[in-house]
Amino acid sequence: MCGIVGYIGRRDVAPLLLEGLQRLEYRGYDSAGVVISGKSGDLRTVKAKGRVRELESRIPKRFAGTTGIAHTRWATHGAPSDENAHPHLDTAGTVAVVHNGIIDNASELRAKLTADGVVFASETDTEVLAHLIGRSDAETLEKRVSEALRAVEGTYGIAVMHKEFPDRIVVARNGSPVVLGIGEKEMFVASDVAALVTHTRQVVTLGDGEMATLKADDFRTYTTEGSLTTATPTTVEWEAESYDMGGHDTYMHKEIVEQVEAVDRVLRGRIDDRFATVHLGGLNLDPGEARRVRRIKILGCGTSYHAGQIGAQLIEELARIPADAEPASEFRYRNPVVDPDTLYVAVSQSGETYDVLAAVQELKRKGARVLGIVNVVGSAIAREADGGTYVHAGPEVCVVSTKCFTNTVVAFALLALHLGRIRDLSVADGKRIIEGLRRLPGQIDEILKTEPEIKQLAKQYADARSMLFIGRVRGYPVAREASLKLKEVSYIHAEAYPASELKHGPLALIEPAMPTVAIVPDDDLLEKNRAALEEIKARSGRILAVAHQPQEKADHTIVVPKNEDELDPILMGIPLQLFAYHTALALGRDIDKPRNLAKSVTVE
Numbered sequence: 001m002c003g004i005v006g007y008i009g010r011r012d013v014a015p016l017l018l019e020g021l022q023r024l025e026y027r028g029y030d031s032a033g034v035v036i037s038g039k040s041g042d043l044r045t046v047k048a049k050g051r052v053r054e055l056e057s058r059i060p061k062r063f064a065g066t067t068g069i070a071h072t073r074w075a076t077h078g079a080p081s082d083e084n085a086h087p088h089l090d091t092a093g094t095v096a097v098v099h100n101g102i103i104d105n106a107s108e109l110r111a112k113l114t115a116d117g118v119v120f121a122s123e124t125d126t127e128v129l130a131h132l133i134g135r136s137d138a139e140t141l142e143k144r145v146s147e148a149l150r151a152v153e154g155t156y157g158i159a160v161m162h163k164e165f166p167d168r169i170v171v172a173r174n175g176s177p178v179v180l181g182i183g184e185k186e187m188f189v190a191s192d193v194a195a196l197v198t199h200t201r202q203v204v205t206l207g208d209g210e211m212a213t214l215k216a217d218d219f220r221t222y223t224t225e226g227s228l229t230t231a232t233p234t235t236v237e238w239e240a241e242s243y244d245m246g247g248h249d250t251y252m253h254k255e256i257v258e259q260v261e262a263v264d265r266v267l268r269g270r271i272d273d274r275f276a277t278v279h280l281g282g283l284n285l286d287p288g289e290a291r292r293v294r295r296i297k298i299l300g301c302g303t304s305y306h307a308g309q310i311g312a313q314l315i316e317e318l319a320r321i322p323a324d325a326e327p328a329s330e331f332r333y334r335n336p337v338v339d340p341d342t343l344y345v346a347v348s349q350s351g352e353t354y355d356v357l358a359a360v361q362e363l364k365r366k367g368a369r370v371l372g373i374v375n376v377v378g379s380a381i382a383r384e385a386d387g388g389t390y391v392h393a394g395p396e397v398c399v400v401s402t403k404c405f406t407n408t409v410v411a412f413a414l415l416a417l418h419l420g421r422i423r424d425l426s427v428a429d430g431k432r433i434i435e436g437l438r439r440l441p442g443q444i445d446e447i448l449k450t451e452p453e454i455k456q457l458a459k460q461y462a463d464a465r466s467m468l469f470i471g472r473v474r475g476y477p478v479a480r481e482a483s484l485k486l487k488e489v490s491y492i493h494a495e496a497y498p499a500s501e502l503k504h505g506p507l508a509l510i511e512p513a514m515p516t517v518a519i520v521p522d523d524d525l526l527e528k529n530r531a532a533l534e535e536i537k538a539r540s541g542r543i544l545a546v547a548h549q550p551q552e553k554a555d556h557t558i559v560v561p562k563n564e565d566e567l568d569p570i571l572m573g574i575p576l577q578l579f580a581y582h583t584a585l586a587l588g589r590d591i592d593k594p595r596n597l598a599k600s601v602t603v604e
């Protein structure tokens with residue numbers, strides 16, 4: 001998705017902005033641009049379709065200035081091109097705007113402005129904003145920007161520079177993240193802390209409807225109506241180095257390997273051996289309230305939705321509360337019945353996914369109680385939720401999610417254990433789950449040691465045009481997530497089905513050219529899963545099993561260590577992350593930035 005970086009201070013701005021843009025490259029983009037306020041006060045712009053290094057190669061030798069804003073664009077209105085790249089300026093070249101999000105009424109505003117004689121230089125929705133601000137004659141830049149924002153409908157995170165107000169950058173947020181970085185006599189702005197952490201770890205995250213003015217040694221935040229808001233900087237915990245590749249060839253590989261420490265982190269300080277439970281400080285749900293919960297509804301998108309499906313099973317198994325997961329993107333459009341006895345749980349790595357945020361906002365409007373299970377501290381969903389827990393996976397840079405999936409499932413196990421122990425989970429079962437959780441980091445390490453074997457297997461399956469993933473009950477969400485991972489990074493078509501549904505249709509697909517990846521845990525459904533393998537084998541299907549012991553009917557088995565039945569799904573997905581990774585590697589894919597995908601989807 002689009003990225004914003006801005007700086008005002010005393011340093012030469014262009015290299016700082018380029019470095020910031022590079023740190024946002026992981027989010028996916030198709031063009032980039034920069035504007036600085038030159039010595040004469042003029043706004044100087046350079047834009048380029050393609051990569052940031054293309055933009056860099058176009059920056060003139062003399063391009064000095066100490067204030068500027070820059071952008072990476074992910075095309076929505078208008079194809080990727082130099083003209084459509086941000087920043088966008090008004091006709092006189094006095095205002096420059098970079099924008100993340102979508103202006104819904106852009107075509108209407110564009111028609112009005114065109115009728116008034118404005119000539120547009122791009123096909124973007126953003127250019128409308130530049131003209132609206134440029135045409136305002138309000139006294140201050142802040143008023144000009146808020147006046148323009150009142151005319152637009154849609155989502156935005158914007159940064160604005162104006163030739164007549166060279167001492168400031170004005171920014172605003174509605175639905176698209178904007179973070180201020182507070183330095184010593186210098187200020188930064190970005191759409192993601194990744195672009196700031198090498199310079200400052202003091203940040204202020206803007207809320208929806210908030211604006212800010214950044215000057216070199218000062219900043220203030222206020223509403224679009226102009227009333228001041230309080231903004232206390234918080235310290236970002238993530239180190240700048242956690243955004244580096246740390247000796248790995250890709251972020252995906254680094255993040256898969258990091259799962260040993262990441263899982264250790266989500267458990268740290270939370271286990272209470274005395275009462276065989278866990279403490280989740282931020283839930284804001286007292287035991288009485290927790291006991292009154294009749295149902296739990298989990299909402300998320302993509303991988304987070306799959307983590308939520310495993311979470312729902314853990315909650316049903318350990319806390320005996322009926323629970324289910326639904327894609328937030330579907331839920332918000334079906335006018336759902338919002339029930340006061342239901343606890344809603346929003347799941348998101350980024351904490352900024354628009355569909356999840358919109359579902360949370362809709363639920364809150366209808367009086368529901370919403371918890372957030374989120375990775376990015378201070379993100380919009382974390383702020384909007386009534387309480388929740390952070391998953392402490394650390395920054396996830398690769399577009400496809402791996403370590404955050406695992407940590408989110410572990411966070412669900414903690415929530416399920418907590419709810420179970422204040423309802424009717426026994427001390428013995430509480431202890432059993434705690435012991436299982438403690439074994440996870442060591443067992444993940446064991447799985448990672450099988451990487452050479454998984455790499456060989458991936459090479460053998462990389463010629464498949466399509467693959468079927470099957471699992472039953474606990475194994476089914478694992479199959480769904482593994483299938484998503486494979487298609488995202490390798491572009492091999494993959495489909496996940498409950499193993500129990502094979503006979504009801506998908507069996508027709510089975511032939512030697514259609515391999516099946518089967519999740520076969522050693523639990524009460526083992527024999528049923530084995531029967532499914534028999535059925536596939538009888539039709540000459542190739543089978544790769546992920547199991548706790550070698551499977552006779554499978555062509556290959558990846559053996560994973562056994563944990564408690566309820567916790568097995570946490571481990572069984574990990575070898576298949578490596579499988580997807582090595583398949584994509586064998587096929588020469590751009591692993592960290594799969595085509596057409598972006599890291600956090602902050603638009604509809």
Ligand code: F6R
Pocket residue numbers: 301302303304305347348349350351352353356399400401402484485488599600601
């Ligand atoms: C898949 C993937 C996406 C995200 C989804 C939700 O690998 O990364 O499916 O899981 O876009 O993103 P978050 O979790 O940030 O809300």
